[in-house]
Amino acid sequence: MELSHVEKHFGSLHVLKDINLRVNMGEVLVVVGPSGSGKSTMCRTINRLESIDSGVIRIDGEPLPQEGRDLANLRAEVGMVFQSFNLFANKTILENMTLAPIKVRHMDKKDAEDLAMDLLARVGVESQASKMPSQLSGGQQQRVAIARALAMKPKIMLFDEPTSALDPEMVNEVLDVMIQLAQEGMTMICVTHEMGFARRAANRIVFMADGRILEEDTPDGFFDHAKTKRAQDFLSKILTH
Amino acid sequence: MGSVLQLFSEYNIPGAFWVNIQLTLWSALFSLILGVILVVMRISPISSMRVFGRTYVEFFQNMPLTIIMVFMVLGVFAQLKLSFSTVFSVNFFWLAVVGLSLYTAAFVCESLRSGINTVPLGQAEAARALGLSFIQSASEIILPQAFRGSVAPLGNTFIALLKNSTVAAAASVATESSSLMSEMIEYHANSIVAIFLIFALGYVILVLPIGALTTFLSNKLAVRR
Ligand SMILES: Nc1ncnc2c1ncn2[C@@H]1O[C@H](COP(=O)(O)OP(=O)(O)OP(=O)(O)O)[C@@H](O)[C@H]1O
Ligand SMILES: [Mg+2]
Numbered sequence: 356m357e358l359s360h361v362e363k364h365f366g367s368l369h370v371l372k373d374i375n376l377r378v379n380m381g382e383v384l385v386v387v388g389p390s391g392s393g394k395s396t397m398c399r400t401i402n403r404l405e406s407i408d409s410g411v412i413r414i415d416g417e418p419l420p421q422e423g424r425d426l427a428n429l430r431a432e433v434g435m436v437f438q439s440f441n442l443f444a445n446k447t448i449l450e451n452m453t454l455a456p457i458k459v460r461h462m463d464k465k466d467a468e469d470l471a472m473d474l475l476a477r478v479g480v481e482s483q484a485s486k487m488p489s490q491l492s493g494g495q496q497q498r499v500a501i502a503r504a505l506a507m508k509p510k511i512m513l514f515d516e517p518t519s520a521l522d523p524e525m526v527n528e529v530l531d532v533m534i535q536l537a538q539e540g541m542t543m544i545c546v547t548h549e550m551g552f553a554r555r556a557a558n559r560i561v562f563m564a565d566g567r568i569l570e571e572d573t574p575d576g577f578f579d580h581a582k583t584k585r586a587q588d589f590l591s592k593i594l595t596h
Numbered sequence: 597m598g599s600v601l602q603l604f605s606e607y608n609i610p611g612a613f614w615v616n617i618q619l620t621l622w623s624a625l626f627s628l629i630l631g632v633i634l635v636v637m638r639i640s641p642i643s644s645m646r647v648f649g650r651t652y653v654e655f656f657q658n659m660p661l662t663i664i665m666v667f668m669v670l671g672v673f674a675q676l677k678l679s680f681s682t683v684f685s686v687n688f689f690w691l692a693v694v695g696l697s698l699y700t701a702a703f704v705c706e707s708l709r710s711g712i713n714t715v716p717l718g719q720a721e722a723a724r725a726l727g728l729s730f731i732q733s734a735s736e737i738i739l740p741q742a743f744r745g746s747v748a749p750l751g752n753t754f755i756a757l758l759k760n761s762t763v764a765a766a767a768s769v770a771t772e773s774s775s776l777m778s779e780m781i782e783y784h785a786n787s788i789v790a791i792f793l794i795f796a797l798g799y800v801i802l803v804l805p806i807g808a809l810t811t812f813l814s815n816k817l818a819v820r821r
Contacts, residue, residue, distance in 0.1 A: 402725055404721060404724060404725060424729075427727040427728070428727060429727075430724065430725055430726065430727040431726065431727030433725075434725075435722075435725040437718060437721070437722065439716075439718050440718075441716075441718035441719060441721065441722035442722075443719060443722070443723070443736075443737050444719065444741060444819050444820070444821055445737065445741050445744075445819065446736075454728070454736060455726035455727060455728060458728060458732050458736070459727040459728060459732075487820065489820035489821055490820075503726070504725075504726075507726060507727065
């Protein structure tokens with residue numbers, strides 16, 4: 356997956372400035388940076404929840420399609436996990452899991468349900484399959500959201516601050532699922548402030564500020580020897596509180 | 597009291613109300629279908645659809661219903677020669693249903709839209725991120741949740757529809773309740789208060805259950821988040 360010279364404005368606000376980024380298969384990339392630096396926006400451009408003004412985004416060498424069926428198919432290849440879980444409130448956990456595989460991938464119902472139960476077991480919530488999302492804890496909902504994205508057999512998974520809406524005692528259950536996924540070789544881009552996770556699971560850290568990528572380094576390199584002043588300031592703030 | 601009983605034996609008052617109920621039920625059905633189509637247009641990613649939806653709603657919300665009803669008879673029927681039946685009363689009934697449905701659909705659309713506004717943006721985004729098409733996410737995720745949030749405004753819209761069904765008199769539906777009321781007052785001017793109370797009470801009796809049903813449904817269907 357590759358972004359080259361990507362630019363994005365919201366009105367007069369220049370949110371992404373000449374973003375160049377390559378993510379190889381099986382790589383885990385953690386994106387950090389201060390609030391408003393454009394991390395979410397960059398993630399969202401990758402499955403085109405946001406359009407870009409100029410530049411190219413390629414997945415498997417193919418530029419992102421513009422509209423219609425091709426775009427829907429692309430989105431199905433890119434799994435996305437949101438800060439606010441976004442499980443479908445009018446569907447049971449099992450229906451949340453099977454809706455897209457049935458409608459988009461045209462799986463038959465039985466196969467989709469078998470796959471769903473497998474994945475729910477992997478994230479440890481198979482006993483909740485018949486409940487509604489509101490009956491689950493935040494940590495359980497987020498694990499379902501990860502499983503729901505995995506049910507589409509994506510090539511790459513995007514996580515946008517998946518643990519920041521969770522109570523502290525639920526953070527680890529979600530991070531454990533993500534670490535397991537990373538170990539299984541999933542290609543992942545994670546926006547997160549969980550530095551423990553970044554050190555353990557990331558191959559590379561990308562530091563963004565003001566819409567630019569300022570640094571790209573291994574976890575040890577970044578955390579111990581940040582090169583730019585912005586990154587050093589940022590690290591001293593998050594590591595001291 | 598005796599005069600009231602005599603009025604009931606002389607005129608088919610329940611029958612007149614039944615005409616309004618039928619006008620209301622048919623118009624509710626058609627305006628709901630049209631309203632759903634309109635609201636899907638209003639939230640569609642295609643801008644010409646959105647413009648059409650908005651123009652329709654603006655037009656019918658700002659147009660007096662009486663004018664629409666008169667147009668149905670004088671314009672659609674008399675000028676354009678569109679008719680539903682050779683039997684005059686049947687024909688006028690359906691012309692009134694069409695007029696009421698076209699008009700009410702604009703309000704149904706706006707009721708649904710206020711329901712859609714209660715659905716968090718993240719629901720549609722998650723659906724899009726999974727590769728569902730606009731129509732799939734509208735029909736599976738957005739509208740089902742929007743209906744639950746729209747029960748109260750829809751209830752009010754249908755109560756208004758029931759009251760508006762009396763305007764069918766303008767489309768020459770002579771058998772409906774307000775027409776019967778005028779006719780009765782003409783021949784029994786001395787019982788005018790009794791006649792008025794009969795019809796007023798009739799509408800209260802019809803409207804109350806719609807209100808109760810609305811309250812019941814909006815509690816029962818509330819989406820837990
Ligand atoms: N839909 C939008 N319309 C207008 N401006 C937006 C929109 N979405 C984001 N922005 C602005 O773009 C900038 C980058 O936002 P973005 O959400 O990508 O930052 P972030 O790095 O994810 O921040 P955070 O850590 O707070 O989530 C911010 O200044 C934000 O206010
Ligand atoms: Mg963000």
